[in-house]
Amino acid sequence: MAGASDSSIKAQERYRLGARTLGHGSYAQVFPAVHKKTGEEVALKRAYNRQDAQDRIKREIQDQKRLAHPNIMPILDHDPGFTWYTMPRAVGNLKDLRQGPDEEELASILLAIGEALDVAHQLGLVHRDISPQNILALSGDSGARYRWVVADWGMVRRPPEEASRILTRTGQGMGTPGYDAPELSVDPRKATPAADVYSLGRVAAWYLTGTSPASGVRLLPDGEFLHWRLFVNACTRQETSLRTQTMSELRDMVQVVLNDRDEPVLTKARRLVEGITLGQEGSLEALVRLVDAHQDDASLYFDYFAQIPTGHTRAWCHSDPERAALLAGVLAKHLVAGSWDDRDREYVSTPLAFLLTVLQALVGNNNLGHAQDLAPDFFAAELHWQDQDQRRRTLEWLGDLQAPFDRALAPVLGARQDVVEYYREPGWRARSVVLATILGAS
Numbered sequence: 026m027a028g029a030s031d032s033s034i035k036a037q038e039r040y041r042l043g044a045r046t047l048g049h050g051s052y053a054q055v056f057p058a059v060h061k062k063t064g065e066e067v068a069l070k071r072a073y074n075r076q077d078a079q080d081r082i083k084r085e086i087q088d089q090k091r092l093a094h095p096n097i098m099p100i101l102d103h104d105p106g107f108t109w110y111t112m113p114r115a116v117g118n119l120k121d122l123r124q125g126p127d128e129e130e131l132a133s134i135l136l137a138i139g140e141a142l143d144v145a146h147q148l149g150l151v152h153r154d155i156s157p158q159n160i161l162a163l164s165g166d167s168g169a170r171y172r173w174v175v176a177d178w179g180m181v182r183r184p185p186e187e188a189s190r191i192l193t194r195t196g197q198g199m200g201t202p203g204y205d206a207p208e209l210s211v212d213p214r215k216a217t218p219a220a221d222v223y224s225l226g227r228v229a230a231w232y233l234t235g236t237s238p239a240s241g242v243r244l245l246p247d248g249e250f251l252h253w254r255l256f257v258n259a260c261t262r263q264e265t266s267l268r269t270q271t272m273s274e275l276r277d278m279v280q281v282v283l284n285d286r287d288e289p290v291l292t293k294a295r296r297l298v299e300g301i302t303l304g305q306e307g308s309l310e311a312l313v314r315l316v317d318a319h320q321d322d323a324s325l326y327f328d329y330f331a332q333i334p335t336g337h338t339r340a341w342c343h344s345d346p347e348r349a350a351l352l353a354g355v356l357a358k359h360l361v362a363g364s365w366d367d368r369d370r371e372y373v374s375t376p377l378a379f380l381l382t383v384l385q386a387l388v389g390n391n392n393l394g395h396a397q398d399l400a401p402d403f404f405a406a407e408l409h410w411q412d413q414d415q416r417r418r419t420l421e422w423l424g425d426l427q428a429p430f431d432r433a434l435a436p437v438l439g440a441r442q443d444v445v446e447y448y449r450e451p452g453w454r455a456r457s458v459v460l461a462t463i464l465g466a467s
């Protein structure tokens with residue numbers, strides 16, 4: 026074969042290679058092979074005779090060998106020069122073997138692959154190329170149809186102290202389009218386990234919907250698989266910091282989906298609000314994930330999200346200000362555009378007070394950018410409802426604000442004349458000169 030290296034000859038010394046490949050990727054070919062002495066049937070992966078291909082397979086062999094887990098493709102044999110290796114022959118990959126959405130199968134794949142990736146992450150290794158093609162099926166043992174394994178570790182990110190010159194440069198895309206985490210296109214060397222969480226979340230989205238994900242476009246299950254939406258949404262947030270961070274969290278969430286799958290969203294929300302009030306651990310985080318995944322559901326926001334007790338709201342804003350600003354903004358928009366149905370008009374003071382608590386907490390914690398993001402929707406909601414008690418509370422708070430906090434809100438207030446008119450109060454006293462100028466003038 027043209028370009029065959031010395032080591033590939035060694036492969037043929039030990040193995041009889043099939044005439045037709047099982048497939049080929051960007052840096053290697055995979056052959057069916059039989060060990061000449063033992064008769065063992067394997068798959069033999071051999072790198073092309075190019076430096077980058079040889080570097081990649083070497084990395085793959087070295088890293089994959091360190092990862093002993095039933096759901097990681099094992100290395101059975103390799104040459105001393107690291108140019109080829111053998112592994113068990115797979116029945117196929119997940120992309121080809123999916124027969125339709127079977128949530129039991131999906132859950133077992135996510136739990137198994139999640140555990141395997143957790144082992145890699147503990148060693149500082151991030152796979153960076155999880156996709157349905159790289160999840161292979163070995164014939165099952167102990168009654169299971171298949172044993173799913175993570176293959177193709179050639180893109181792995183090593184911990185900084187072990188990083189080598191190969192593969193990754195800033196701005197160089199990697200992974201499989203649609204499955205690769207957005208941050209990989211910025212700097213793949215900084216990939217964290219959350220990059221693999223993203224890819225596995227996209228695998229779940231594809232599996233449930235049957236639609237191949239497009240880069241940068243949200244893909245969430247609906248209808249029959251609505252109960253997976255929260256999970257997929259949490260794993261596939263564009264912003265790394267808002268995403269589920271670890272495989273252990275991902276696996277816990279799969280368990281929650283399985284346990285809760287028959288519970289309607291609003292019933293779950295009621296249970297979680299009760300849980301928060303009773304101090305049950307994890308209830309607040311679960312409610313936040315629920316409202317995050319169901320941003321179109323105004324009832325969820327009015328009747329449950331807005332019911333989070335004040336102390337918990339403040340603590341949440343402190344620990345997760347970005348998401349707090351985002352979701353409070355969604356509530357504020359629902360207050361302006363959503364249907365109030367047959368709720369009492371007075372009840373609006375609950376969501377409005379909740380929004381004020383969030384805004385106050387963001388400002389108080391010096392998260393001025395997030396406060397500024399939320400402020401336009403907050404003021405619009407107050408203006409829309411004209412609740413005088415609420416207006417008084419907001420004015421009181423604004424009156425106490427001092428520099429530099431006032432600077433986050435002044436431009437937002439000043440930008441809308443109708444908002445200025447709504448709050449303007451002749452003789453209003455404020456510590457902030459700039460706010461006094463906007464709202465206090467007669």
Ligand SMILES: Nc1ncnc2c1ncn2[C@@H]1O[C@H](COP(=O)(O)OP(=O)(O)OP(=O)(O)O)[C@@H](O)[C@H]1O
Nearest residue numbers: 047048049050051052053055068112113114115177
């Ligand atoms: N153990 C195996 N048994 C059977 N087929 C395999 C095995 N390993 C890989 N293949 C098949 O060989 C093909 C090439 O695999 P390989 O891992 O080289 O590349 P890839 O993942 O398709 O692409 P890339 O290298 O660009 O990431 C794939 O189609 C895969 O399904």
